[in-house]
Amino acid sequence: xxxxxxxxxxxxxxxxxxxxxxxxxxxxxxxxxxxxxxxxxxxxxxxxxxxxxxxxxxxxxxxxxxxxxxxxxxxxxxxxxxxxxxxxxxxxxxxxxxxxxxxxxxxxxxxxxxxxxxxxxxxxxxxxxxxxxxxxxxxxxxxxxxxxxxxxxxxxxxxxxxxxxxxxxxxxxxxxxxxxxxxxxxxxxxxxxxxxxxxxxxxxxxxxxxxxxxxxxxxxxxxxxxx
Amino acid sequence: xxxxxxxxxxxxxxxxxxxxxxxxxxxxxxxxxxxxxxxxxxxxxxxxxxxxxxxxxxxxxxxxxxxxxxxxxxxxxxxxxxxxxxxxxxxxxxxxxxxxxxxxxxxxxxxxxxxxxxxxxxxxxxxxxxxxxxxxxxxxxxxxxxxxxxxxxxxxxxxxxxxxxxxxxxxxxxxxxxxxxxxxxxxxxxxxxxxxxxxxxxxxxxxxxxxxxxxxxxxxxxxxxxxxxxxxxxxxxxxxxxxxxxxxxxxxxxxxxxxxxxxxxxxx
Amino acid sequence: xxxxxxxxxxxxxxxxxxxxxxxxxxxxxxxxxxxxxxxxxxxxxxxxxxxxxxxxxxxxxxxxxxxxxxxxxxxxxxxxxxxxxxxxxxxxxxxxxxxxxxxxxxxxxxxxxxxxxxxxxxxxxxxxxxxxxxxxxxxxxxxxxxxxxxxxxxxxxxxxxxxxxxxxxxxxxxxxxxxxxxxxxxxxxxxxxxxxxxxxxxxxxxxxxxxxxxxxxxxxxxxxxxxxxxxxxxxxxxxxxxxxxxxxxxxxxxxxxxxxxxxxxxxxxxxxxxxxxxxxxxxxxxxxxxxxxxxxxxxxxxxxxxxxxxxxxxxxxxxxxxxxxxxxxxxxxxxxxxxx
Numbered sequence: 001x002x003x004x005x006x007x008x009x010x011x012x013x014x015x016x017x018x019x020x021x022x023x024x025x026x027x028x029x030x031x032x033x034x035x036x037x038x039x040x041x042x043x044x045x046x047x048x049x050x051x052x053x054x055x056x057x058x059x060x061x062x063x064x065x066x067x068x069x070x071x072x073x074x075x076x077x078x079x080x081x082x083x084x085x086x087x088x089x090x091x092x093x094x095x096x097x098x099x100x101x102x103x104x105x106x107x108x109x110x111x112x113x114x115x116x117x118x119x120x121x122x123x124x125x126x127x128x129x130x131x132x133x134x135x136x137x138x139x140x141x142x143x144x145x146x147x148x149x150x151x152x153x154x155x156x157x158x159x160x161x162x163x164x165x166x167x168x169x170x171x172x173x174x175x176x177x178x179x180x181x182x183x184x185x186x187x188x189x190x191x192x193x194x195x196x197x198x199x200x201x202x203x204x205x206x207x208x209x210x211x212x213x214x215x216x217x218x219x220x221x222x223x224x225x226x227x
Numbered sequence: 228x229x230x231x232x233x234x235x236x237x238x239x240x241x242x243x244x245x246x247x248x249x250x251x252x253x254x255x256x257x258x259x260x261x262x263x264x265x266x267x268x269x270x271x272x273x274x275x276x277x278x279x280x281x282x283x284x285x286x287x288x289x290x291x292x293x294x295x296x297x298x299x300x301x302x303x304x305x306x307x308x309x310x311x312x313x314x315x316x317x318x319x320x321x322x323x324x325x326x327x328x329x330x331x332x333x334x335x336x337x338x339x340x341x342x343x344x345x346x347x348x349x350x351x352x353x354x355x356x357x358x359x360x361x362x363x364x365x366x367x368x369x370x371x372x373x374x375x376x377x378x379x380x381x382x383x384x385x386x387x388x389x390x391x392x393x394x395x396x397x398x399x400x401x402x403x404x405x406x407x408x409x410x411x412x413x414x415x416x417x418x419x420x421x422x423x424x425x426x427x428x429x430x431x432x433x434x435x436x437x438x439x440x441x442x443x444x445x446x447x448x449x450x451x452x453x454x455x456x457x458x459x460x461x462x463x464x465x466x467x468x469x470x471x472x473x474x475x476x477x478x479x480x481x482x483x484x485x486x487x488x489x490x491x492x493x494x495x
Numbered sequence: 496x497x498x499x500x501x502x503x504x505x506x507x508x509x510x511x512x513x514x515x516x517x518x519x520x521x522x523x524x525x526x527x528x529x530x531x532x533x534x535x536x537x538x539x540x541x542x543x544x545x546x547x548x549x550x551x552x553x554x555x556x557x558x559x560x561x562x563x564x565x566x567x568x569x570x571x572x573x574x575x576x577x578x579x580x581x582x583x584x585x586x587x588x589x590x591x592x593x594x595x596x597x598x599x600x601x602x603x604x605x606x607x608x609x610x611x612x613x614x615x616x617x618x619x620x621x622x623x624x625x626x627x628x629x630x631x632x633x634x635x636x637x638x639x640x641x642x643x644x645x646x647x648x649x650x651x652x653x654x655x656x657x658x659x660x661x662x663x664x665x666x667x668x669x670x671x672x673x674x675x676x677x678x679x680x681x682x683x684x685x686x687x688x689x690x691x692x693x694x695x696x697x698x699x700x701x702x703x704x705x706x707x708x709x710x711x712x713x714x715x716x717x718x719x720x721x722x723x724x725x726x727x728x729x730x731x732x733x734x735x736x737x738x739x740x741x742x743x744x745x746x747x748x749x750x751x752x753x754x755x756x757x758x759x760x761x762x763x764x765x766x767x768x769x770x771x772x773x774x775x776x777x778x779x780x781x782x783x784x785x786x787x788x789x790x791x792x793x794x795x796x797x798x799x800x801x802x803x804x805x806x807x808x809x810x811x812x813x814x815x816x817x818x819x820x821x822x823x824x825x826x827x828x829x830x831x832x833x834x835x
Contacts (some may be wrong), residue, residue, distance in 0.1 A: 085297035
């Protein structure tokens with residue numbers, strides 16, 4: 001185990017170009033996927049958390065079901081759509097970062113939505129009422145609720161990030177683990193493990209954890225500073 | 228605040244859409260080919276020469292061919308002759324060429340409970356393993372190795388079954404690791420074995436039988452069937468793999484001190 | 496109980512058959528209610544009587560699904576609500592303050608209206624001064640005491656110069672000093688023309704401030720059973736405090752202090768055709784203005800130099816022939832009067 005730590009440090013310090021590129025790919029893909037997912041999740045989470053509408057219960061059940069899907073299954077489902085043999089094949093998306101984004105967004109969007117609406121259902125009713133009585137319009141109310149609830153929302157986003165940065169099913173199936181292109185830390189770990197290079201795989205895993213930790217730490221710091 | 232979100236979203240859209248799909252050639256191949264490390268030396272000179280980027284997608288043989296059948300890749304490099312012939316016959320591939328060969332070997336525990344060491348006939352060795360009910364790990368995944376293994380059982384005149392016969396459903400590397408843990412026997416391709424030799428205690432027990440011959444073929448995906456495939460570029464790769472320089476690189480590739488592959492194209 | 500409105504203006508709010516329920520839980524059932532502009536209307540009642548719900552409905556924070564609320568003659572709907580919003584603000588009981596500075600809180604409404612920052616600075620400073628928090632701009636709003644937070648919320652509303660101010664239980668959970676400040680503030684605002692609707696269950700606060708009291712119980716309006724006389728205490732000797740209201744002076748239990756409100760239960764008012772020899776210290780000739788019967792109880796409104804109401808039985812109405820313009824004497828004890 002210690003050997004793996006040592007190897008992880010050596011890889012980082014030596015500035016191994018490939019390892020850095022793989023780590024950057026993991027980070028970049030996951031962050032962008034979370035941002036895209038939140039563009040969908042925040043408004044939807046708001047809708048569910050604050051308003052009632054027909055079929056609301058069914059929508060919540062559907063989101064929960066999506067979260068229970070293993071990443072490989074999500075990968076398979078998207079694959080069947082974007083493969084050339086599938087209905088969206090003409091877009092030529094398979095085995096590209098865009099394909100990984102599609103899969104990752106599907107993975108983290110229900111999680112982020114669910115966390116957002118659960119935070120909102122605990123929202124102090126006095127906040128929207130105060131905003132409205134002071135003359136705020138709906139868009140402004142939305143903005144202020146996000147701002148006042150930014151800690152909970154940040155947690156939701158970080159959970160979403162955690163889910164996608166550490167998953168391998170979607171990245172492998174939709175990205176193809178192509179060297180210098182769609183190889184991420186997780187698919188690289190899978191590859192090294194399949195070659196029996198356990199220590200190297202573990203070292204990459206340590207780097208992955210370090211990245212996740214750094215992202216959490218940085219974003220929490222930024223939010224705290226805002227106060 | 229709105230501005231920040233707007234900019235972030237715009238950057239994301241750019242990040243997603245930008246990585247260009249043009250100038251990329253998609254090659255599906257097997258995990259054992261990838262794991263051997265050959266592509267890492269064979270492809271870069273090709274990319275430099277042509278300016279193309281080769282996306283090598285390493286999966287099991289079955290899946291590699293399926294990718295070709297769906298038109299998801301432009302060219303296929305596998306080692307399962309019967310499946311390759313079927314692929315071409317059914318109109319999915321064109322211009323098949325022999326590229327190289329390596330061979331399969333039977334590896335097993337140093338104690339060799341079935342006593343197959345040194346045997347010249349692979350099928351006979353397998354029969355002995357079955358008789359002794361010694362642990363045998365199979366790929367179980369329709370890969371080239373698996374197809375070869377099944378043809379050997381057929382030649383031995385039996386269908387392996389029972390607790391001793393473990394169908395792993397995984398790639399060559401994991402199967403070798405599993406075989407090592409279980410102190411069993413398995414059929415492996417020499418390339419993967421050599422790259423893992425130091426990590427396991429599984430000496431080569433049977434080799435050299437012509438039946439263990441493992442030829443590799445490269446096939447372009449049929450442009451008539453899939454107009455979008457990069458056919459021209461695929462043919463360039465086939466040319467590279469079968470030309471004198473490409474074949475030289477193949478023949479000189481070593482893992483440690485061992486040569487893995489034997490070029491077949493130019494010599495034929 | 497209703498002080499005769501000395502401000503003759505059209506009703507600001509008109510509530511008719513208003514019912515409201517949270518999910519399946521009925522909370523409000525108001526037959527009809529009018530609130531005129533320019534006064535201080537006090538909603539008084541125990542917890543759960545619906546005061547907060549009514550205030551929220553009057554500010555358009557809850558939707559009207561059963562019944563009608565008219566604001567300046569128009570029913571409240573998405574189009575008219577904008578007009579309401581621009582002139583009326585509600586302050587919650589235990590208000591929600593935004594994370595940040597007092598300045599950030601108080602200036603919020605003006606920022607939403609895109610007021611230029613010069614004006615905002617001045618308006619905020621002025622509003623904070625009014626609530627006794629001058630110089631508090633940079634303090635962290637959420638770290639203030641209960642009374643200070645209440646005042647920040649009120650400043651946040653004042654800064655918008657609303658025509659109608661709705662305050663939900665501003666006297667709950669605050670110190671005496673804040674209550675006094677609130678009284679002075681509300682009186683000051685009212686003099687400036689702001690209509691104030693405030694709910695409370697602090698009786699002294701209600702009596703002193705309200706030009707009109709609305710009693711609520713379990714979501715319904717309840718007829719008041721007290722007379723409320725506005726006036727001023729003029730002098731005190733060992734026996735009595737003398738309270739002038741309208742054209743008369745009432746004799747009340749002797750006590751120190753300056754009082755502006757005298758309260759007398761309807762039950763303590765006795766009607767007689769003739770002067771009576773009595774230990775009660777207050778007796779005045781009166782003319783009947785109105786006679787109303789509700790549930791076999793008769794409420795008689797009379798004018799004896801000031802408006803007063805009494806409750807009598809239907810039998811008495813017949814035997815004494817209590818009709819408008821009839822002349823009687825009203826009698827009540829000094830000790831029956833509470834001064835605020």
